[in-house]
Amino acid sequence: MKIVVDLNRCQGYAQCAFLAPQVFEMHGEEALRYTPLAPEDQSERVRRAAAACPVQAILVEEEAGPGVR
Amino acid sequence: MSADLKNGRIVVVGASLAGLRAAEKLRDEGFTGSLTMVGEESQLPYDRPPLSKQVLLGRVRAEDTGLPRRREVGAQWKLGIRATGVDPIGKHLVLADGEQLPYDRLLIATGTRARPWPNPGEGALDGVFTLRTSDDAARLAERFDAGPRRVLVIGAGFTGSEIASACRERGLEVTVAERGPAPLVGALGGALGALAARLQLAHGVDLRCGVTVTALNGRNGRLTGAELSDGSRIEADVAVVALGAMRNTEWLAASGLAAGPRGLACDAGCRAFDMYGIVTDDVFVAGDVARFPHPLFEYQMLSLEHWGNAVEQAEVAAHNMVNPGPLRRPHLAVPAFWSSQFGLNIKSVGVPTFSDQVVIAQGSLEERRLVAVYGYRGRITAAVSVNRAKWLEHYQRLIETAAPFPPEPAAVDQPASSTPVPSDVPDPKLLSHGPTVALTGHQPDRRLTLMRWSG
Amino acid sequence: MAADTLYRRITDHANRADPYPLYAELREHGVARQEDGTYLVGTYHEIAELLHDPRISSDQRNRTNPDEFALGREGMPVSFIGLDDPEHDRLRRIAMRPFGPPHTPGRVDALTGEIAKVAEQLIDSFRDRDRIDLVDDFAYPLPVTVICRVLGVPREDEPRFHAWSQTIIDSFDPTPGTDPTERRRAGLDARSAMGEYLGDLADHRRGRQSDDLLTAFVNDPGPEGGFTREELMTTSVLLLIAGHETTVNLITNGMLTLLRHPEALDLLRREPALMPRAVEELLRYEPPVQLLPQRSPLTDVEVAGVTVPKGSPLILVLASGNRDPQRFHDPDRFDPTRQDNQHFGFGSGVHSCFGAPLARVEAQIALTELVRRLDAPRVVEDPPPYRRSPILRGPRHLLVEYGGTRP
Ligand SMILES: Cc1cc2nc3c(=O)[nH]c(=O)nc-3n(C[C@H](O)[C@H](O)[C@H](O)COP(=O)(O)OP(=O)(O)OC[C@H]3O[C@@H](n4cnc5c(N)ncnc54)[C@H](O)[C@@H]3O)c2cc1C
Ligand code: HEM
Ligand code: SF4
Numbered sequence: 029m030k031i032v033v034d035l036n037r038c039q040g041y042a043q044c045a046f047l048a049p050q051v052f053e054m055h056g057e058e059a060l061r062y063t064p065l066a067p068e069d070q071s072e073r074v075r076r077a078a079a080a081c082p083v084q085a086i087l088v089e090e091e092a093g094p095g096v097r
Numbered sequence: 098m099s100a101d102l103k104n105g106r107i108v109v110v111g112a113s114l115a116g117l118r119a120a121e122k123l124r125d126e127g128f129t130g131s132l133t134m135v136g137e138e139s140q141l142p143y144d145r146p147p148l149s150k151q152v153l154l155g156r157v158r159a160e161d162t163g164l165p166r167r168r169e170v171g172a173q174w175k176l177g178i179r180a181t182g183v184d185p186i187g188k189h190l191v192l193a194d195g196e197q198l199p200y201d202r203l204l205i206a207t208g209t210r211a212r213p214w215p216n217p218g219e220g221a222l223d224g225v226f227t228l229r230t231s232d233d234a235a236r237l238a239e240r241f242d243a244g245p246r247r248v249l250v251i252g253a254g255f256t257g258s259e260i261a262s263a264c265r266e267r268g269l270e271v272t273v274a275e276r277g278p279a280p281l282v283g284a285l286g287g288a289l290g291a292l293a294a295r296l297q298l299a300h301g302v303d304l305r306c307g308v309t310v311t312a313l314n315g316r317n318g319r320l321t322g323a324e325l326s327d328g329s330r331i332e333a334d335v336a337v338v339a340l341g342a343m344r345n346t347e348w349l350a351a352s353g354l355a356a357g358p359r360g361l362a363c364d365a366g367c368r369a370f371d372m373y374g375i376v377t378d379d380v381f382v383a384g385d386v387a388r389f390p391h392p393l394f395e396y397q398m399l400s401l402e403h404w405g406n407a408v409e410q411a412e413v414a415a416h417n418m419v420n421p422g423p424l425r426r427p428h429l430a431v432p433a434f435w436s437s438q439f440g441l442n443i444k445s446v447g448v449p450t451f452s453d454q455v456v457i458a459q460g461s462l463e464e465r466r467l468v469a470v471y472g473y474r475g476r477i478t479a480a481v482s483v484n485r486a487k488w489l490e491h492y493q494r495l496i497e498t499a500a501p502f503p504p505e506p507a508a509v510d511q512p513a514s515s516t517p518v519p520s521d522v523p524d525p526k527l528l529s530h531g532p533t534v535a536l537t538g539h540q541p542d543r544r545l546t547l548m549r550w551s552g
Numbered sequence: 553m554a555a556d557t558l559y560r561r562i563t564d565h566a567n568r569a570d571p572y573p574l575y576a577e578l579r580e581h582g583v584a585r586q587e588d589g590t591y592l593v594g595t596y597h598e599i600a601e602l603l604h605d606p607r608i609s610s611d612q613r614n615r616t617n618p619d620e621f622a623l624g625r626e627g628m629p630v631s632f633i634g635l636d637d638p639e640h641d642r643l644r645r646i647a648m649r650p651f652g653p654p655h656t657p658g659r660v661d662a663l664t665g666e667i668a669k670v671a672e673q674l675i676d677s678f679r680d681r682d683r684i685d686l687v688d689d690f691a692y693p694l695p696v697t698v699i700c701r702v703l704g705v706p707r708e709d710e711p712r713f714h715a716w717s718q719t720i721i722d723s724f725d726p727t728p729g730t731d732p733t734e735r736r737r738a739g740l741d742a743r744s745a746m747g748e749y750l751g752d753l754a755d756h757r758r759g760r761q762s763d764d765l766l767t768a769f770v771n772d773p774g775p776e777g778g779f780t781r782e783e784l785m786t787t788s789v790l791l792l793i794a795g796h797e798t799t800v801n802l803i804t805n806g807m808l809t810l811l812r813h814p815e816a817l818d819l820l821r822r823e824p825a826l827m828p829r830a831v832e833e834l835l836r837y838e839p840p841v842q843l844l845p846q847r848s849p850l851t852d853v854e855v856a857g858v859t860v861p862k863g864s865p866l867i868l869v870l871a872s873g874n875r876d877p878q879r880f881h882d883p884d885r886f887d888p889t890r891q892d893n894q895h896f897g898f899g900s901g902v903h904s905c906f907g908a909p910l911a912r913v914e915a916q917i918a919l920t921e922l923v924r925r926l927d928a929p930r931v932v933e934d935p936p937p938y939r940r941s942p943i944l945r946g947p948r949h950l951l952v953e954y955g956g957t958r959p
Pocket of ligand 3 (some may be wrong): 038039042043044045060083085
């Protein structure tokens with residue numbers, strides 16, 4: 029699944045980094061780093077992380093088939 | 098009339114962040130006509146900010162930064178082909194292969210490209226890179242994987258500083274050469290520039306400020322090092338030219354639109370101006386390529402190289418493309434961007450270069466946790482936080498309401514002394530790299546806004 | 553009725569089951585000054601601004617008339633929830649070190665299996681019954697077991713710290729007009745006792761290896777230096793109380809809400825993947841922390857046209873902001889699939905809840921399992937009896953009957 033975080037909105041609450049630590053990672057206290065293409069086995073965690081983000085900064089696109097353009 | 102606007106042919110030139118978000122918004126707003134996306138790069142839209150961060154660290158592959166979609170866009174994609182001109186009278190776009198694409202409304206979102214090394218022969222040496230596209234990042238990351246002995250970063254703006262940060266995190270030796278007095282001064286002024294310099298030194302960057310790179314040396318076509326204006330030489334097997342960006346407007350030279358080195362001028366509703374400063378009603382602009390007036394900054398035309406601006410302006414442009422006059426919206430968002438480097442999260446709202454003074458309102462430079470507030474003639478025009486993002490929306494509100502500068506001296510985590518100092522924003526000509534925000538005067542007509550680059 | 557009695561009415565236990573009409577009244581008035589000079593704010597945008605406004609302090613010492621009992625006492629000062637930056641930030645970072653990112657990113661994720669196990673065992677024990685008290689039989693023991701595990705507190709000591717915890721929470725019951733002195737003193741005593749208890753536990757962990765927080769606090773202070781013993785005591789008390797007196801209400805309020813909305817319960821039974829969003833909606837719709845009574849301005853601050861004088865008590869009614877029609881579409885509707893949902897369930901800004909990820913995971917697991925395993929559940933008494941506190945609001949008991957349990 030593809031992910032993008034609006035890092036202008038992100039305030040470093042780290043909810044995503046708690047809930048999907050293999051995909052979202054805090055670099056220092058506040059800078060968020062993430063894997064823009066997350067493996068499918070992380071999708072449930074990523075969905076939890078996106079739901080939990082207090083500023084709704086995480087956009088996730090579920091596996092898009094080649095037809096979806 | 099309005100029903101017409103929801104139909105017809107829309108062509109978007111530039112299939113990156115602004116182009117994609119505009120396409121999604123067009124469909125959200127009920128556009129049912131034909132939508133064509135033209136992009137010079139062969140990839141589907143991808144995200145650039147990770148290129149200088151996760152990708153250079155080797156944690157994410159360059160080809161894996163594809164942008165997620167907010168919805169299906171139902172577009173015809175013409176990728177890997179360049180638009181070479183617009184005929185505004187015949188209303189068609191001309192592509193490099195000669196194809197003419199008719200449009201009813203056109204969105205120009207061709208962004209910027211990396212400013213190349215001025216000496217083409219030196220720039221062609223193996224080991225010399227720029228960083229703008231995913232291909233650039235893939236090549237550079239591969240070179241970093243191979244463990245170069247020393248990387249030279251030319252220009253210490255945001256991109257250059259992030260590259261240096263990635264190098265140090267990977268344990269690579271890095272020299273940063275910057276013509277200005279410190280890293281990031283062009284965007285953030287003197288006080289935070291000094292912090293950025295201390296940060297780089299603390300992380301083991303060989304930082305050289307107040308110098309220019311006068312020559313890149315090579316042997317057998319490979320980079321071996323560089324000469325600096327202070328007479329010193331350094332050995333390096335990789336050099337990254339981070340001298341800022343150039344607007345992709347040359348292809349519009351014969352279009353009659355107000356396009357120049359500072360971008361394509363448009364009104365607050367993202368409608369492009371023609372070369373006489375008359376607004377068009379079928380050509381729209383969004384993203385890094387746009388130059389637009391902003392009421393908070395005395396209606397000066399702004400050119401921004403910010404991710405958030407590309408998204409917001411694309412949404413406004415798309416809305417206005419499919420709605421009649423009275424329902425149109427202005428693009429008034431306060432400029433905002435972030436950068437992460439050396440473990441710090443730097444966020445900015447407003448335009449820090451539109452300032453004469455700055456004050457540390459919370460935290461301190463020593464702790465590397467702070468909010469700096471910028472003022473221009475007694476009102477607040479910008480704020481920058483370093484690892485203090487949770488307060489920033491307060492300052493954004495102060496900017497939006499043109500609150501007096503300096504801000505009230507009552508805040509939690511207030512420094513012992515908070516006296517405003519000059520913001521020390523240098524003339525862009527003194528920097529190695531171009532500014533990522535440029536105030537470009539009041540005139541949409543390109544002939545009045547020619548920019549002279551001195552290298 | 554007059555707006556200046558709103559706080560009295562909100563805190564009146566008679567209104568606990570449904571305070572929402574009072575919140576609507578509060579929003580009508582914008583900022584409501586109370587008889588005693590306290591200011592109440594209940595509109596979303598104003599609360600959001602104030603939670604990010606550096607002129608607003610969480611430290612009682614900045615009040616013109618500080619509540620002396622809220623200042624802690626010698627040897628047991630205020631914990632970081634009642635301090636401002638930079639002290640708040642320093643202590644919160646030290647506490648975070650063994651609990652979450654950046655230093656220990658996988659901690660909460662690694663607990664999910666254990667939490668699921670606790671939930672499973674609790675529900676297993678319902679098998680031969682047809683009625684439970686959801687609070688005593690499930691919603692309370694689950695988070696207590698978890699926070700004990702996280703902190704490193706023996707589960708069997710629960711009766712001791714539960715009594716302290718109750719006394720502490722009752723002590724900051726803000727019901728105006730009741731005489732707080734005796735309750736406050738008892739609260740301080742209980743806090744000191746709990747602090748000593750946790751401090752002693754930590755002392756015994758010195759040099760030991762274990763993944764609990766108390767052990768980490770004494771053995772791995774980190775580059776900035778760890779807690780003093782005093783700081784360790786106050787922080788651990790904060791974590792133990794916050795960790796089990798809030799989540800119980802999220803689970804109970806959550807199940808009650810689902811039982812009142814059978815279509816939502818059915819939906820979640822069919823599609824458990826919707827639970828994360830549903831929990832966010834519960835945090836908006838029935839937030840366990842209804843209001844923040846701690847704040848006060850460091851200077852005169854204008855809020856929605858009203859000047860709140862420096863040093864006045866400023867109360868942010870989160871639960872009211874969560875129902876503000878200016879912010880949320882159809883706010884009084886419970887919509888477990890709501891997308892645009894930036895609620896205040898965990899506060900916002902620098903003091904936003906430290907334990908939120910843990911609470912989220914606990915509630916998601918708890919409700920998923922209850923929904924999945926209880927056949928035809930129904931509430932016996934609606935509304936149920938509520939706890940005393942207007943701040944940490946939730947049922948004291950919630951009797952639920954059901955047809956049976958599934959494996
Ligand atoms: C390495 C890097 C790091 C960054 N980090 C940050 C950051 O941390 N924070 C931040 O706020 N911003 C950051 N940015 C800036 C951000 O990525 C840009 O603001 C954003 O990409 C602008 O989007 P755009 O769509 O306007 O333009 P672009 O992304 O530049 O896209 C323009 C597209 O148009 C195409 N094109 C150009 N000319 C033609 C033509 N004639 N015909 C057809 N197609 C054409 C180009 O090939 C390109 O694909 C970063 C940029 C880079 C390069
Ligand atoms: C559903 C459960 C929970 C809810 C609704 C909740 C809610 C809140 C709220 C609203 C605040 C903000 C206080 C303020 O701004 O003054 C807060 C702070 C806090 N919470 Fe929670 N909480 C919950 C669970 C937990 C758990 C499980 C823990 C511990 C592991 C915890 C620890 C804390 C701490 C330490 C603070 C203070 C943070 C600070 O001041 O920086 N909470 N919580
Ligand atoms: S949860 Fe949201 S705000 Fe927090 S770090 Fe992740 S993206 Fe940023």
